[in-house]
Amino acid sequence: MGEFLDRLKKFMQTDEELKEVHQIQGYYETILQHKGSLEKMIAHCEDYQFDFQYEKDESKMNRGKIIVYLCEHDNEEEWLYDIPIDYHYIINLEDDDRDWGYCQCTPEDKLYNPIYKCCGNGCDWTAPRITIEKVENILCEEFDGIERDMWELKVKWENAEQKTEEEIKREQNELQLTRIKQQIEQLQNRQRELESELTN
Ligand SMILES: [Zn+2]
Structure with a gap:
């Protein structure tokens, strides 16, 4: 589990487009918070060679997706030959709109943060949400x-x-x-x- 999560984190921190995603740290944290439900997926990935790829969402409806590609290395060959696996995973980075009320925080408030000009609790904000899909390839001919x-x-x-x-x-x-x-x-x-x- 550690290998997958470590590599995912590194990818999220270094991919040029992905590292610019709003609240990217929150998406990683959301995955950590729910890693118990992801044990099976992570074990699958670690059974194979896996690689990540980020795809922006051109419609800007959400924050894009991380595609987890899987393949198997054929060690019989002299060179490393990738055998694709018939499924892959997609981690969708989405917005969870929390309409908790128009911000009326003032510097007099006890927990006021001058950087964000808000107390950060009880006001409108958008939290990270992830949806993970397992996509099965049914034909490649x-x-x-x-x-x-x-x-x-x-x-x-x-x-x-x-x-x-x-x-x-x-x-x-x-x-x-x-x-x-x-x-x-x-x-x-x-x-x-x-x-x-x-x-x-
Ligand atoms: Zn506020």
């Missing part, structure tokens, strides 16, 4: 064919798209035609009404 097959597929693919466009156009025309017929019918009815009024 290549395209079965030669390059020329791909060219044929491209033609079929684009023709299929075109056909759909033609179909859409046809449907639009049919709809328009139905409306025109309805309008003609209405006008003819009105024409008959007016003619009969005039003859009477």
Whole structure:
């Protein structure tokens, strides 16, 4: 357990993007606070070779994720050959919004901290929250064919798209035609009404 946690901590402290994450120390602490629930995952990781990678969240909805990749080293080979494992873990760094009340702390308060301009208890703040996922790879297979097959597929693919466009156009025309017929019918009815009024 120690190896995993030590390496994770070092990664969180040294990765250029990750170390800038708001309250990064709190995310590590949250993992420590719940490490009892993570025993199985950590043991799995330590059975293999593991590596971390940080991915920023472009939508900025949360603070990104740490991906834990696992692989096995094949020692039969002369060089170290990585055999991927069919699952990996994702540690999501999220926000826990604690809307505890608008800060009205003043320097007169006993526990007031001038750096944060707050007493740090009872006011609105965002705490770290983590969600960990185990992701199973269910397929990793290549395209079965030669390059020329791909060219044929491209033609079929684009023709299929075109056909759909033609179909859409046809449907639009049919709809328009139905409306025109309805309008003609209405006008003819009105024409008959007016003619009969005039003859009477
Ligand atoms: Zn406050």
